[in-house]
Amino acid sequence: MKIIGIAFFAILFFVEQSKAQLSFTFEKGKAYELVLFSVKEGKFEQLLNSYLPKVLPLVSEYGGKPLVSFSVVRSNGIKKSPQIVAIWEWPNAQAFNLASDDKRILEILPIRNDAMVFIEEANFFAVSKTSTLQLDKDESYALLAGSKIKRSSKSLLSLKKAKKANNSLGWKKIVLTKQRDENASEKVEAEFILKAIVQ
Numbered sequence: 001m002k003i004i005g006i007a008f009f010a011i012l013f014f015v016e017q018s019k020a021q022l023s024f025t026f027e028k029g030k031a032y033e034l035v036l037f038s039v040k041e042g043k044f045e046q047l048l049n050s051y052l053p054k055v056l057p058l059v060s061e062y063g064g065k066p067l068v069s070f071s072v073v074r075s076n077g078i079k080k081s082p083q084i085v086a087i088w089e090w091p092n093a094q095a096f097n098l099a100s101d102d103k104r105i106l107e108i109l110p111i112r113n114d115a116m117v118f119i120e121e122a123n124f125f126a127v128s129k130t131s132t133l134q135l136d137k138d139e140s141y142a143l144l145a146g147s148k149i150k151r152s153s154k155s156l157l158s159l160k161k162a163k164k165a166n167n168s169l170g171w172k173k174i175v176l177t178k179q180r181d182e183n184a185s186e187k188v189e190a191e192f193i194l195k196a197i198v199q
Contacts, residue, residue, distance in 0.1 A: 021134060021135070022068070022134070022136075023132060023133070023134050024067055024068045024134075024135070025130065025131075025133075026067075026089075026127045026130065026131050026133060026157065027089075027127070028126075028127055028128065028130045029126075030089055030090065030091060030092070030126070031090045031091070031093045031095075031096070031124045031125075031126060031165060032087050032088070032090075032124065032126065032127070032159055032162075033087065033088040033089075033096060033123060033124055033125075034087060034124075034125060034169070034174065035084075035085070035086045035087070035088060035119065035120065035121045035123070036080075036084070036085055036086075036119070036120040037083065037084055037086075037116060037117075037118065037119040037120065038080070038081075038083040038084070038116070038117040038118055038119075039083060039084075039115055039117065040115055040117055043114070043115035044115075046114070046115050047111075047112065047115050050111050051108060051112050051115070054108050054111075055105060055108055055112075058099070058102060058104050058105050059105070061099075062090070062095045062096070062098055062099040062102075063090060063091040064089070064095060064099060065088065065089050066086060066087075066088055066089075067087045067088060067089045068086070068087050068133070068135070068196070069085070069086040069087070069196075070086070070194035070197060071083065071084060071195050071197055072084065072085055072192055072193070073194065075190065075191065075192045075193070076191045077145075077188070077189055077191055080117075080118055082118075082120070084197075085143060085192055085194060090124075093124045093162060093164070093166065096122065096124075120169065123167045123168060123169050123171070124161070124162040124165035124166055124167060125161060125162055125167075125173075126159060126160060126161075126163075127157075128158075128160070133157045133176070134156075135196040136196070137195075137196050139178065140195055141156070141177065141178060141195075141196070142176070142177050142178075142191060142192070142193055142194070143175070143176050143192040143194055144174065144176075144188050144190075144191055145169070145171040145173070145188070145189055145190040145192075146171060146172070146173065146188045146189035146190070147172045147189065149173045149175050154177045154178055155175050155177050156176045157175070157176040158173065159175075160172065161173065169190075171189060171190070
């Protein structure tokens with residue numbers, strides 16, 4: 001799997017501000033990368049000061065940008081529980097692949113790798129129609145992942161596996177809800193209880 005290590009702008013979202021409502025637009029036709037990761041103790045500063053300032057301008061050349069990030073309260077159904085769940089927006093999966101081959105990005109990747117416990121990236125999803133996601137920084141959310149998850153009235157966002165794109169996690173669909181709805185899923189393979197991270 002090609003790795004460029006661009007998910008860590010999410011770390012910047014730890015800065016608390018007074019804004020309670022967050023709004024994010026998911027556009028039809030674009031690719032949304034689900035990234036799960038954990039950082040070694042004492043290594044956040046390394047990412048913030050030595051990695052992010054270098055990698056973010058390079059990634060933006062390919063149209064990649066961080067959209068929304070969550071801290072993980074708890075998780076079920078996955079071997080390694082991440083600290084952070086982040087969603088990145090790309091024009092398409094090919095843009096990510098091109099960025100992955102950029103020698104400038106590859107040269108600074110060891111800085112990221114040294115700081116990571118693990119990272120699971122390059123898992124692409126798409127929306128069936130353009131929609132706006134509104135979050136409250138004081139609320140908890142459930143991210144359900146699997147193959148046969150149904151959208152319900154409690155669902156805030158539903159994404160399906162992007163066509164002709166990587167998805168090593170094997171999930172065909174992810175649904176974000178305000179609370180777990182037992183009637184919304186026939187088969188949940190993984191579940192994450194999340195808190196939105198405020199920029």
